[in-house]
Structure formats: C-alpha cells, structure tokens
Amino acid sequence: QVRLVESGxxxxxVGGSLELSCAASGRTINEYAMGWFRQAPGKERxxxxxxxxxxxxxxYGDPVKGRFTISRDNSKFTVYLLMxxxxxxxxxxYYCVESRASGGGPGAPYDVWGQGTQVTVSS
Numbered sequence: 278q279v280r281l282v283e284s285g286x287x288x289x290x291v292g293g294s295l296e297l298s299c300a301a302s303g304r305t306i307n308e309y310a311m312g313w314f315r316q317a318p319g320k321e322r323x324x325x326x327x328x329x330x331x332x333x334x335x336x337y338g339d340p341v342k343g344r345f346t347i348s349r350d351n352s353k354f355t356v357y358l359l360m361x362x363x364x365x366x367x368x369x370x371y372y373c374v375e376s377r378a379s380g381g382g383p384g385a386p387y388d389v390w391g392q393g394t395q396v397t398v399s400s
Contacts, residue, residue, distance in 0.1 A: 278303055278304075279301055279302070279303045279304050279306060279375060279389055280301065280302050280303045280391075281299055281300070281301055281373045281374070281375065281389060281390065281391035282299070282300050282301075282302070282373075282391060282392070283297060283298070283299050283371065283372070283373045283391045283392070283393060283394040284297070284298050284299075284300070284394060285297040285298050285394060286371060286394030286395045286396045287395075287396070287397070288397045288399060289363055289396070289397070289398055289399070290363075290398070290399055290400075291363065291364060291365060291398055291399065291400050292362055292363065293363050293398075294359070294360060294361045294362075294363065295360050295363065295396060296357060296358065296359045296360070297313070297357065297358040297360070297371055297373075297394060297396075298355055298356070298357055299311070299313075299355060299356040299357070299358075299373030299391060300353075300354065300355050301354040301355070301356075301375075302354070305354065306351075306354055306356075306375055307330065307351040307354070308330055308379065309330055309375050309376055309377060309379060310327055310328065310329050310330055310375070310376040310378055310379055310380055310381030310382075310385060311327065311328055311347075311349060311356040311373065311374065311375055311376070311381070312324070312325070312326060312327030312328065312347070312373075312374045312375075312376065312381055312385075312387060313325040313326050313327075313347065313356075313358050313371055313372065313373060313374065314371070314372045314374055314387070314390075315367075315369035315370065315371045315372065315396075316369055316370050316372070316393075317366075317368060317369040317370075320369075322372075323338060323340075323369075324338045324383040325337070325338050325341055325345065325358070325371070326338065326341065326345055326346075326347040326358060327347065327376070327381030327382055327383070327385065328347045328348065328349050328356065328381060329379060329380050329381050330379040330380075332348065332349050332351075334380055334381065335347055335381075336381060336382045336383060338383065340366070340367075341360075341367075344360065344361050344362045344363075345358060345359065345360050345361070346358070346359045346361075347359075356373060358371070360396070363396075363398045364398060365398050365399070365400050366398075367396060367398050368396060368397050368398050369395075369396060370393040370394065370395050370396075371393060371394050371395075371396055372390050372391055372392075372393045373390070373391040374387035374389065374390050374391070375387065375388060375389040376388065
C-alpha cells in the first residue's frame with residue numbers, strides 16, 4: 278500500500294510563494310497520475326492540479342491557473358506543487374492524491390490520499 282506524505286505548508290503573506298512536496302513510499306507511483314486537492318474550513322474539497330504518470334499532461338482548477346505549477350520527479354517518487362502569488366482564498370489544507378487513471382484530471386478517480394498540509398495566507 279502506498280503512503281503519501283505532504284510537506285512544505287506554512288504561513289505566508291499575500292503575494293508570496295510556497296512549494297509543497299508529496300513523498301510516496303511503499304511502492305512506486307510512476308505508473309499513476311498524481312494530484313493535489315484542497316479544503317478550506319466550511320467548504321467542499323476542491324481540485325487543484327494533476328499530472329499524468331509521465332509528467333506530460335497537467336490540469337489545473339480555474340482558481341489556480343497561471344499561479345500554481347505541478348511537477349513530479351519519478352526518480353524520487355515525489356510530486357511538487359509550486360504556488361505563486363498566493364491569495365487569502367488559497368488558505369486551506371492541501372492533500373496529495375494518487376489516481377489509478379494514468380492521465381489524471383479533475384474527473385479522475387483518486388484512490389489514495391495523504392493526511393494533508395496546512396497552507397495559510399495572511400493579508
């Protein structure tokens with residue numbers, strides 16, 4: 278069973294940047310699409326970004342397009358989310374996810390979830 282562990286969250290000011298990491302252990306993730314979701318207090322979980330198994334195809338939720346970049350390093354079994362120009366509405370717990378659908382995307386089934394890392398953007 279794969280285990281996903283997020284890191285890199287924290288407190289940042291408006292307009293700042295953070296890079297989240299998701300390290301996988303237990304088995305390879307190289308055949309699977311990976312992604313990020315987030316959930317703010319009182320709100321539903323929201324798709325943020327995904328990346329295909331080979332890193333060729335990416336997808337982003339509308340609120341983060343142009344500001345966030347997802348990437349992966351299959352040699353390290355790690356996925357990244359670079360977040361630029363952060364806004365207060367980006368405040369949420371960010372979850373790393375794995376999909377058995379190799380392409381990913383907002384409609385793909387995400388079967389494995391990490392425990393999440395908190396991102397707080399202060400104004």
